[in-house]
Amino acid sequence: MAKQAVSRKTPSTPPKPQNKKVLSLARALPPTHDAIATRAFELYLSRGAMEGSDVTDWMMAERELSAASSS
Secondary structure (H helix, E strand, C coil), X not given: CCCCCCCCCCCCCCCCCCHHXXXXXXXXXXCCXXXXXXXXXXXHHHCCXXXXXXXXXXXXXXXXXXXXXXX
């Protein structure tokens, strides 16, 4: 009688996603241009839409978003 070959492969399971690593990477990324522009516009509106402080608004928005992404 001939012996039959038996496959003893164990089912491979895909690795679990490392959610904590993904989240920490996302926080480490600098804010996007669009995110800064949106926040700068919010600051502009909060000042009563008065012109003349566009650079200040941009810098403040960039600083706020950068601080939020690093914490």
